[in-house]
Amino acid sequence: MRHALRGAAITLEADPFLAGEAPSLRHETDALIIINEGHIEAFGSFESLRHTLIGSAGVPIPLRQCGQHELIAPGFIDSHVHYVQTPIIGAYGTQLIDWLERYAFVAEARCADEAYARNMARAFLGECLRNGTTSGAVYCSVHPQSVDAFFSEASALGMRMMAGKVLMDRNVPARVRDSAQRGHDESQALIDRWHGQGRLQYCITPRFAPTSSPEQMAMAGALWQANPGTYLQSHLAETLPELAWVRSLYPDRLDYLDVYDHYGQLGPRAIYGHGIHLSEREMARLHDTGTSIAHCPTSNEFLASGACRVRDLKRADRPIRTGLATDLGGGTSFSPFATMLAAYRAAQAVGYSLSPVHAWYLATRGAAEALRLEDRVGSIAPGMEADLVLLDLASTPLIARRLTECETLEDQLFAQIVLADDRAVRATWIAGVLHHERDERHQP
Ligand SMILES: [Zn+2]
Incomplete structure (x- = not known):
């Protein structure tokens, strides 16, 4: 079934050790990802892809709207x-x-x-x-x-x-x-x-x-x-x-x-x-x-x-x-x-x-x-298998506080690396199928 995610997203498009950081990292602040038959059908800015949200019968496809402090990333x-x-x-x-x-x-x-x-x-x-x-x-x-x-x-x-x-x-x-x-x-x-x-x-x-x-x-x-x-x-x-x-x-x-x-x-x-x-x-x-x-x-x-x-x-x-x-x-x-x-x-x-x-x-x-799988998993792009995570960038009170001091995306990612754990993983999709959704009741 076709479905879609809308929210901020990051992916690496190249090897930053060889190509440098800026050309390698793609950050879409308002992305749309269309998922179909376990694969990513389309990935781009919401504005450029919003027309694809209407299915063949004229019915809107299911859309998950991600939150302000959430980030979609490759599994x-x-x-x-x-x-x-x-x-x-x-x-x-x-x-x-x-x-x-x-x-x-x-x-x-x-x-x-x-x-x-x-x-x-x-x-x-x-x-x-x-x-x-x-x-x-x-x-x-x-x-x-x-x-x-x-x-x-x-x-x-x-x-x-x-x-x-x-x-x-x-x-x-x-x-x-x-x-x-x-x-x-x-x-x-x-x-x-x-x-x-x-x-x-x-x-x-x-x-x-x-x-x-x-x-x-x-x-x-x-x-x-x-x-x-x-x-x-x-x-x-x-x-x-x-x-x-x-x-x-x-x-x-x-x-x-x-x-x-x-x-x-x-x-x-x-x-x-x-x-x-x-x-x-x-x-x-x-x-x-x-x-x-x-x-x-x-x-x-x-x-x-x-x-x-x-x-x-x-x-x-x-x-x-x-x-x-x-x-x-x-x-x-x-x-x-x-x-x-x-x-x-x-x-x-x-x-x-x-x-x-x-x-x-x-x-x-x-x-x-x-693992010689870069044409299948590890990044977000059309044709890739839809193994995705949704990260909560403010998963604990301490990280939420730290976030207010971050001026760049890199700062935010590094704060996650230092401070985050499994609580930061809000959801995990395997081939487009949701297999894990964090239990809200366990939140601080
Ligand atoms: Zn070993």
Whole structure:
């Protein structure tokens, strides 16, 4: 059914790291967005499009008039997240390798039970909608049923999601271990079952080089090459002890990235989480191969992994496709605002200020570019899928007060990044269908 939204709207039309902020950010103070069959049919000023509000039978189409302190924006995209770790967000006190053993593998082992995994997927996706996140690249557990559970629930909501079962055949407890052959066969069966079904895409998911044998790494690369259009995701250069571990496991390779390169795992539609401790050679190689990085700042801060140098990743002479990501449960919040704020702090830690426009880009269009989905989601334009959020720019008394001091749109966006949470997400649409509307009763 055709319907329309009228209100202030923002979208990124280009990469501000390359094109500059002003040419990239589009701000319509009184926009009209026409939605039809899950897609955006038209987007422009209300004045220029008001004639389209009359349907073919001469009847006005349904219109939602947004409020004075509301802002329509593209849904946020999470380019790296572990739905199976939802129960352990905020688990206390360790760094990466210990954290994996003490918490992550224990939580993931429970997903052998499909009913449990389905329940977890439902809770995870509900939180995504409440926080305005409409798409993501998702890690399941080693169990194929955890993928079935996730894709079933995402499909029921009509969400654009990519996901895959993690491949790990060494250095992990038996309950979450597969073998090279079994991992390959289970992944292929999942690809056959799910890839390209509606808005779902399969992502071959070797967890990271230390937990896959050379045989499994080779099979994962071959599987990806044998299934055109599928994705591949893994972790890269998150902590220094991990780098040393990779060096000892793969002594013949030049560096960490070269391990993935050697096994045919770099290229368009490959996404690597973190990318903190990378050499110039590795960054150049990521660019040359069209491989993407998912920047996971709350997780990096929480596990004391280091600060990602996002400005270096986006350097104009060899830009790397980069998106923001929560990396839950190592990450600490579902909220894109908390994630953008952590990205700002990570940039501060390495000597520069990430602007609100750059942060917003990384959480929307930039993440879509990292996932090679920029022609479908991540911005507002005719032909794009209608994954949208309506933000309340005055969602708490403090933010409402702060708003009176803001002189520019950029000020307003930055205040949201610092102060807002899920209360700022008034509504979330998936393919034009309203799936979340904030409960007014919970307002301050
Ligand atoms: Zn991760």
